[in-house]
Amino acid sequence: MPYHEEGTFYLYGRRHDLGLGHLLLGNYKTPAHVPHCRAPPLSDAELAAWATTTEQSGTFTDARGWNINAEAEVFETGRLGGGQGSEKSRVIVATSGRRLELRSDKVRDFFQQKVLPAQGVKESLKRWLTVSRTNYVLTKARLKLKPEIWCLTGLFELNDVTAATVVKKNPSVSFGISSALVAALSGVPLGGSIEISQNFTITCDNKYPGKGVWAAQYQLINSRPVLRVESDEDPPMNYVELYPDYTYAEGRVLGGEDGEDDAFELEVEPVGDEDINVDSFDGEYWEAYREAEEITKNLNKLVDIDGSPR
Numbered sequence: 001m002p003y004h005e006e007g008t009f010y011l012y013g014r015r016h017d018l019g020l021g022h023l024l025l026g027n028y029k030t031p032a033h034v035p036h037c038r039a040p041p042l043s044d045a046e047l048a049a050w051a052t053t054t055e056q057s058g059t060f061t062d063a064r065g066w067n068i069n070a071e072a073e074v075f076e077t078g079r080l081g082g083g084q085g086s087e088k089s090r091v092i093v094a095t096s097g098r099r100l101e102l103r104s105d106k107v108r109d110f111f112q113q114k115v116l117p118a119q120g121v122k123e124s125l126k127r128w129l130t131v132s133r134t135n136y137v138l139t140k141a142r143l144k145l146k147p148e149i150w151c152l153t154g155l156f157e158l159n160d161v162t163a164a165t166v167v168k169k170n171p172s173v174s175f176g177i178s179s180a181l182v183a184a185l186s187g188v189p190l191g192g193s194i195e196i197s198q199n200f201t202i203t204c205d206n207k208y209p210g211k212g213v214w215a216a217q218y219q220l221i222n223s224r225p226v227l228r229v230e231s232d233e234d235p236p237m238n239y240v241e242l243y244p245d246y247t248y249a250e251g252r253v254l255g256g257e258d259g260e261d262d263a264f265e266l267e268v269e270p271v272g273d274e275d276i277n278v279d280s281f282d283g284e285y286w287e288a289y290r291e292a293e294e295i296t297k298n299l300n301k302l303v304d305i306d307g308s309p310r
Contacts, residue, residue, distance in 0.1 A: 008154070008217045009154065009215045009216065009217045010028060010029060010215060010216055010217070010218075011061070011062040011090060011092065011214065011215045012029075012213075012215065012216070013090055013205075014163070014206070014208070015158075015161065015212025015213060015214055016031055016032065016212060016213050016216075017212065018031060018039065018155060018216055019038070019039030019040075019041075019042070019155070020039055020042065020050070020051060020100060020102055020110075020152060020154075021039040021040050021110065021111070021118075021151065022036065022037070022038060022039040022216075023036060023037040023115065023121065023124065023125070023149060023150065023151055023152075023221070024036040024037070024149075024152075024218075025128045025132070025148075026147035026148070026278060026286075027147075027278040027281065028150050028216065028218045028278060029279075034147075034286075035124070035128055035289075037120060037124040037125075039115075039152065040114050040115060040118040040121075042114075046114075047100070050103065050106055050114070051102050051103060052100070052101050052103060053098055053099070053100055054099045055096070055097075056094070056096070056097040056098055056156060056158070057094060057095065057096045057097060058093075058094065059092070059094075060091070060092040060093075060094065060156065060214065060215065061089050061091045061092070062089055062090050087168050088165065088166070089165070089166050090163065090164075091163075091164045091166050091185075091202070092158065092161055092162075092163055092164075092214055093161065093163075093164065093185060093186070094159060094160065094161050094214070095159055095160040096158075096159045096160070097156060097157055097158035097159050097211075097214075098156075098157050099154070099155070099156050099157075100154065101153065101217065102153045102154065107153055107219065108267065108268055111221075111238075111266075111267075111268045112237055112238060115151065116237050116266075117237065122240060125221075125240050125266065126240050126241070126242060126243065127243070127302075128147075128149060129149075129223060129240060129242055130242040130243045130296060131289060131292050131293045131296055132147055133146060133242070133245070134245045134247040134292045134295075134296065135245055135247055136245075136247035136288065136292040136295065137247075137285075137288050137289055140288040140291070140292075141284055141288040141289070143280070143285055145281075147278075147281050147285075148220055148221070148276060148278070149220070149221040149266075150218040150219070150220060150221065151218060151219050151220075151221055151268055152216050152217070153218065153219050153268075154216065154217030155215065155216045155217070156214050156215040157211060157212070157213050158211070158212065158213075158214045159210070160208070160209055160210070161207070161212070161214060162186060162204060162206075162207050162208075163205045163206045163207070163208065164185055164188075164203060164204050164205055165202070165203045165205055166200060166201070167200065167201045167202075167203075168199065168200055169198070169199050169200065169201070170198075170199045185204065188204040190205075190206060190207065191203070191204065191205075192204050219268050219269055219270070220268070220269040221266050221268060221269070222266070222268075222269045223240075223264040223265075224264060224265050224266075225263070225264055226239070226264060226265050227263065228241060228263045229241070229263070236265065238265050238266045239263070239264075239265055240263070240266060241262065241263045242262045242263065242264075243296060243300050243302075244300070246295070246296070246299040247292050247299075
């Protein structure tokens with residue numbers, strides 16, 4: 001099956017500094033604006049051992065249900081949620097690039113051996129799981145859902161990108177991205193538009209010289225409740241024990257009267273077909289999350305993961 005038919009990548013509107021194993025909490029569509037933990041650095045030898053690399057160039061789009069010719073890579077994003085509607089789409093034109101993807105049979109080992117041991121990762125996961133389960137967040141945000149943790153397992157790294165928006169005026173007309181169109185777009189100034197017959201308008205949104213990540217594939221981190229490991233036992237690498245919940249004066253503790261779990265083992269889930277709405281967590285939720293995070297840090301006498309007070 002051609003890779004673009006698998007529909008597991010999300011195409012961004014701007015470039016990001018991401019890598020294999022990058023972790024984030026909540027909405028993968030806005031990786032710079034949610035709690036995140038940077039990917040572990042990989043040497044060329046490590047990259048070759050853990051991932052496949054494919055050279056890429058040409059045009060990439062998040063169009064859904066459009067008849068786009070084979071020169072374009074279509075990111076329908078499948079279980080990772082929506083591209084834009086059929087009347088409007090992002091188009092990313094790159095001079096060159098590459099696709100990196102963790103080998104499917106090595107994703108679990110990569111998470112266990114490269115991601116979890118990296119500096120600050122387990123502490124970040126411990127805080128995310130703790131704060132998202134605090135009484136403060138669950139009460140103030142009035143949302144019983146908890147944000148998912150995502151692990152980046154594939155990416156498109158593109159060079160010298162032109163980002164554009166295509167508006168289809170006639171829904172019944174098919175759209176083809178040709179080499180002539182790409183050449184024409186490269187000469188359009190920022191904010192400028194070109195008309196294609198009477199059916200399409202393409203607007204040049206921005207130009208990005210240099211290299212960056214423009215599309216990413218994520219897999220869920222499943223947090224499975226387990227019994228606490230006794231202090232004289234050696235816990236497995238994927239074991240995380242939560243901080244007490246002191247976000248209310250009553251001092252209720254996770255795992256106490258509210259019945260919450262307070263220890264987990266973490267595993268990367270295989271890619272499935274379920275659709276997870278990552279847009280459920282709005283500004284009100286993240287405001288409550290940040291307040292609870294500060295309370296948790298102060299009452300548990302925590303410092304920043306890099307060792308300096310926040």
